[in-house]
Amino acid sequence: MALFSKWVESLDYEYEILSSCTHHKSHHSNCTKCVDACDKQAISITNGKPVIDHSECVQCGECMAACPVQAVAGILPKREIKQNGLMISGCHFPTITELLILHKKGVHSIIFENASFLEKWMHRMEQVNQMLLELGESPFSISTGSMEGEETCSRRELFSLWKKESKSLMKQMTPAKWRFNHHALHLRQYYPDFQFINLTVDLDKCTLCKVCERICDQKCFDIQKGHFALSMQGCNSCGLCADICPEKAIRIEEQIIRTEEIHYPVYEKTCPACNHSFNTVREHDETCTVCTKMNHFSQKGERIG
Template sequence: MGLLDKWVESLDYQYEVLPSCTRNKSPRSTCQSCLDVCEHDAITLENNHPFIQKEKCIECGNCIAACPVQAVAGIFPQRSVIDHKLLVSNEHVPTVKEMLVLYKQGVREIVSEDPSLTGSLLNVIEEANSILIQLGEDALKVSNKAIEKTEEVYSRRELFSLWKKEGKSLIKQAAPAKWRFNHKHLDVTKYYHNYQFTNISINLDTCTLCKACEILCDKKCFSITGTSFSIAAQACFSCRLCEDICPENAIRLEKRISAVKDIHYPIYKKQCCTCQKPFETIRENEEQCVSCTKRKGFLSSYESMV
């Protein structure tokens, strides 16, 4: 294959699921956000891993928007935005997550191409506005008026500046597709730094500080040091991997918008009353290490069976 052929091939792209997908990170993951939103059944599970069937995929971008960890890579379809107005139609309904991102990018009004808004589009607008209000923002306005594109007169300097911008846009479109992947732009948590979209709670009676949540969370929501167990939920968008993999079922997630609040639980250094070995615990009155506690529980169960 020649250089020209390779370059032409690089301009094309296909959606793909990255290794950062929670199902690729753990067989216990139950996330299926991409499957749930795909109206064309283009995504299936193969050996518990999501797989995109290229022949069915129409590259609508819904799976990209739905993924809580931005693990579906591709080029999200561009929207028409003129003078802070988003042009939409009943045929191509934007997602709520997309609306929240576009709001932070300057969109303040939604203009419908269709005379009447269908239920699906109205539902998206209502949900987006409800969330925006909770985030301390103004609601998006809705209009059915057409956007007028007035003819503009450019000075010589402005004309050259315009050509320069259009040239950069053309070069950008001619760049290899993977350079133009924009799936990470739909991480809503990066646009609303003062709020968190998920509440993470820990059952202090059962947590054993095994660090599984800390190791597997790409968003770095958990931090376990020698002195404290910290939870920072601002970056969390409820992939629920921590819930799925916790061996003690000690983690619970709740989708709820609230002001950012980091939580810190103290960690106590103890000496096991049974094996005399040092251990760490999140419970101040704990006197036995995890191994001895589980061994004791196993023996009690065995004796009751006998």
């Protein structure tokens, strides 16, 4: 098995953008999180879709963690773990998402090899520790130095730490590639009592067109007769609902709050102009959306003339 694992680690691999990317789903997508996360400028939006320049990519994992829909496949950099402590001795410091997940997996301390590494990454440490406090968790303890004599967790062993639930290593492999399971980077499965997004709908603008409901893979929107529900615990902050909303009625804000579901009443009415029934989230509405817009354009044309 040792020879097999060494062979696996020797396989050539490259990060890639999967078809689950929001840009592949809709040309309305404005997501640039992978581009913004890459300080090597190895990712660019070309012809409306993100493309990786492999000659510049250093496989740091920042884009993998930044992608809201886990559409970047690859292998995270090697991490060293000793006595439930994460050793930092190089330039590839874990992302905030990875740190939050490692914390849930029992890694509760971070040991920097020297003070310069600590100084370089202190801002990220402050961010993740603040988030842990908001999640009701104890913050990472931070120290410098080394823990000589203790067994180090290799990349292969760390892969097992991430994928305890994996039934077979071969299921995680494809020809010439060994991919980290990027779907494991979704925080909701590790913090089910919290949501990392606050999603709001401007009821003065919403027309109940249901585009948001159809486009959302996480089923955050549920529009039925009599009610409009928002369930945000599954929201991954891809932003596609806000990008595609024709009325620009959706706002997404990154925020840690307790999981909640919001319900808005939906009123069924009959439009006096076209005599068709319609649904609205505004009790005072009298005419349907189509007739309201036609009346608006008609009045605007009369003023212009």
